[in-house]
Amino acid sequence: MKIEISKMLQKKKKQVLDLWMKNQLKDANLREDLMSNDELRVQSEELVDALLKKLTDENLADIESADFENVYEILSGISITRARQGFSPRETGTFVFSLKEALFETLQQELKGDPVALYDVTMKVNKLIDSFGIVTFETFIKGREEVILRQTDEITEISTPVIRVWDGILALPIIGTLDSARTQVVMESLLQEIVNTSSSIAILDISGVPAVDSLVAQHLIKTVSATRLMGAECIISGIRPEIAQTVVHLGIDLSNVITKSSLSSALKHAFSVLQLEVRKKQKENYSLKNM
Amino acid sequence: MEKSRITTTTNSMTILTVLNRDNFKIEREQDVVPFRNRVKEHAVKIGMGLVNQTKLITAASELVRNMLRYANGGEILIEVVSKIRENGIRLTFTDKGPGIENVETAMKDGFSTGKSLGLGLPGAKRLSSEFTINSVVGKGTVVTIIKWKNG
Amino acid sequence: MEKIPILKxxxxxxxxxxxxxxxxxxxxxxxxxxxMVSTTEARGVLIDISAVSIVDSFMGRIIGNIASMSxxxxAVxxxxxxxxAVAITLIELGLPLSGVHTALNVEKGMELLKNKILVNGEVPDYDDDEQYDDLDSTQ
Structure with a gap:
């Protein structure tokens, strides 16, 4: 007589769970610092529940069965939270694969007398749990990638701070390499800020840009021209001697761009354009008046 | 809207999935503004940023103008396409005009047979992420551009 | 036929x-x-395109033409x-409109026009006068 493996496993659910927990807990590398044993039990129970509820003898051999959708969802959830909590891939992998041992042990006890059936079901369970493992890894990586993407966005945002140095004067210090994608972000945030503050002068400081090749120079010229189209003036400051050398050696024409060696000289130029003057307070005058 | 999934391959052999398609006929000058608005609608729907939207619509505007000037109009296929992780808009401009004799020269800045600045084709190419042109003299011209959401 | 209104x-x-x-x-x-420039003998033309979302090469050419003709x-x-977004696109398109003066808004545009017309002849040493005035008031 053929035994219904799924029914049998469903009946033995508690045993499977206990065995799985035992396997997990005896592992010396268990991360009790990241997750308490109770939480781990809740997580494990949820997965075993979902799996055994949907398991039939038919879908056991079909890892792509729609019946397992819920299981895959739970697995993905577990995997993503674990990635965020800082579990290593190995730890997350071990979590899933240790379920296999628990299932095998249970099956072995139940099917002692029927090695053929045992072999058959072992192979199927093996395949199923492997597929679970793969899903876990995929979502684990996806979780990590999301973190990386978010950080990339954050870095782009942080790396283009538009500063209002004076009424009508903006400054944008660029730190790091300029590529097309970044220039677009720089250009957009600078131009938008010009509109928001109705500033007539923008200073682009490139002292933090490691190298200026013809492509970067082209990006800079584009930014300057776009600023001009909007009705503001753009000064490029922070031209280090090395940069001046490469620019000339590469034959890049910056003659239509106002360039200054330092941010302070650019600011001075901006002041003179806006007809502003900064000077030291004259104490003598003050004391003369008091006499 | 109709959701058909058709997979095609472009020159670079990347697999593109078409998520949505929409046809537009251009017969006279007044069709240009509604067409630009239609392109904009699709671009907004996939979450394209303002600058890329503007680049796409400007490129489209240049190409539509060429179609009107040299071929008295034509048809445009607007498609939302997706590649691995990115969505984009693909526009295919088909006309039955006289065709372009020397595509290479036509792609150069400042070249124009008509009375224009000659920025149409090269400008549209610079504004798009991908650009292909096929022209047969006497038969017509097909220009395809793609603008990716983030490119 | 639609028309774009021109205000004097x-x-x-x-x-x-x-x-x-x-x-x-x-x-x-x-x-x-x-x-209109001819009939009103206007000295300046101010075109506000803040509501325009697309400027292609044709529009760019018209703007350039108006500037050169004026x-x-x-007239300036x-x-x-x-x-x-329009500025970025025009640059990418290869149309920097180098012959056209630009300003951020109508107010600044008016200021620029006034300055241009003054510089172009009527009161040539206006700037110098102003500087002297400044010195007087600070002393």
Whole structure:
């Protein structure tokens, strides 16, 4: 007589769970610092529940069965939270694969007398749990990638701070390499800020840009021209001697761009354009008046 | 809207999935503004940023103008396409005009047979992420551009 | 036929483009504006494009034409309020509109026009006077 493996496993659910927990807990590398044993039990129970509820003898051999959708969802959830909590891939992998041992042990006890059936079901369970493992890894990586993407966005945002140095004067210090994608972000945030503050002068400081090749120079010229189209003036400051050398050696024409060696000289130029003057307070005058 | 999934391959052999398609006929000058608005609608729907939207619509505007000037109009296929992780808009401009004799020269800045600045084709190419042109003299011209959401 | 209204403000003409232009409309604007410069003997033309979301090479050419035509009729053209996205696109398109004066908004555009017209002849040493005034008031 053929035994219904799924029914049998469903009946033995508690045993499977206990065995799985035992396997997990005896592992010396268990991360009790990241997750308490109770939480781990809740997580494990949820997965075993979902799996055994949907398991039939038919879908056991079909890892792509729609019946397992819920299981895959739970697995993905577990995997993503674990990635965020800082579990290593190995730890997350071990979590899933240790379920296999628990299932095998249970099956072995139940099917002692029927090695053929045992072999058959072992192979199927093996395949199923492997597929679970793969899903876990995929979502684990996806979780990590999301973190990386978010950080990339954050870095782009942080790396283009538009500063209002004076009424009508903006400054944008660029730190790091300029590529097309970044220039677009720089250009957009600078131009938008010009509109928001109705500033007539923008200073682009490139002292933090490691190298200026013809492509970067082209990006800079584009930014300057776009600023001009909007009705503001753009000064490029922070031209280090090395940069001046490469620019000339590469034959890049910056003659239509106002360039200054330092941010302070650019600011001075901006002041003179806006007809502003900064000077030291004259104490003598003050004391003369008091006499 | 109709959701058909058709997979095609472009020159670079990347697999593109078409998520949505929409046809537009251009017969006279007044069709240009509604067409630009239609392109904009699709671009907004996939979450394209303002600058890329503007680049796409400007490129489209240049190409539509060429179609009107040299071929008295034509048809445009607007498609939302997706590649691995990115969505984009693909526009295919088909006309039955006289065709372009020397595509290479036509792609150069400042070249124009008509009375224009000659920025149409090269400008549209610079504004798009991908650009292909096929022209047969006497038969017509097909220009395809793609603008990716983030490119 | 639709028309873009042209307002006269003293020595200046003011045009605010509120709709997306198709070619005929833009061409009409060009001829209307040049006509107006001639009849009113305007010294400056201010074109506000802050509501325009697309400027392609055709529109760019019209703007350039208006500027050049006004110039030979002794009027200065200032284009104001260009959207950042439009500016970026025009540069990428290869159309820097180098012959056209620009300003951030109508107010600054007016200021620029006044300065240009003063610099161009009527009160040549105006700037110097102002500087002397400044010195007087601070002392």
């Amino acid at each position: 403000m003293g020595q200046f003409l003011l045009v605010t483009i509120q709709v997306d232009l198709y070619d005929r409309l833009a061409l009409n604007l060009e001829s209307d504006l040049v006509q 110039k030979i009729m002794d 053209t200032v284009v104001v309020g260009m959207q950042p």
